[in-house]
Amino acid sequence: MGNSADKGLNENLRRNHELMAESQRIGLERQIHMQNEMREKLMSMQIARARELLYWFGAFYAISAIGMIAGFRRTRKPGTLVPLLPLTFIVAYQADLAYGSKLNRIKMEAENILVFERELVSMPMGVPTPASIDEARERQEESKRLNKVHEVFI
Numbered sequence: 251m252g253n254s255a256d257k258g259l260n261e262n263l264r265r266n267h268e269l270m271a272e273s274q275r276i277g278l279e280r281q282i283h284m285q286n287e288m289r290e291k292l293m294s295m296q297i298a299r300a301r302e303l304l305y306w307f308g309a310f311y312a313i314s315a316i317g318m319i320a321g322f323r324r325t326r327k328p329g330t331l332v333p334l335l336p337l338t339f340i341v342a343y344q345a346d347l348a349y350g351s352k353l354n355r356i357k358m359e360a361e362n363i364l365v366f367e368r369e370l371v372s373m374p375m376g377v378p379t380p381a382s383i384d385e386a387r388e389r390q391e392e393s394k395r396l397n398k399v400h401e402v403f404i
Contacts, residue, residue: 301348303343311341 258369311312314337321330 297353299349300344304344304348307341307344311337 315334318330318334322328343352
């Protein structure tokens, strides 16, 4: 009789454990999806920002180019056109970032770094562990306690 009660209890414990594991799995999947959605939203904001910046750079470039060309026509000095060269590079870079394939090239380079140069992105002294976090918290509390004692004697 006690044996069948133990079996029923063990079965309930096993089912509870499975339900908790499934709940944790679903929670983790939701968290991963949420973080990915937030990342996508942030990236879309950065792309929109790059495009908005291109509009301003483009307008500045057009006005500047018109002014430099008009200055060159009046003075016939080629030096008045020299600033067009760096401005052209700036506008071209921003256009490539906003509408070109620059983001794809950046993504490919990031993937190469993660595959072939992983040490560049590793955290100094490794990933924090619960034990290292607890140690740091205890050191901080000890430091606060010592500082209070030190302030009393000063």
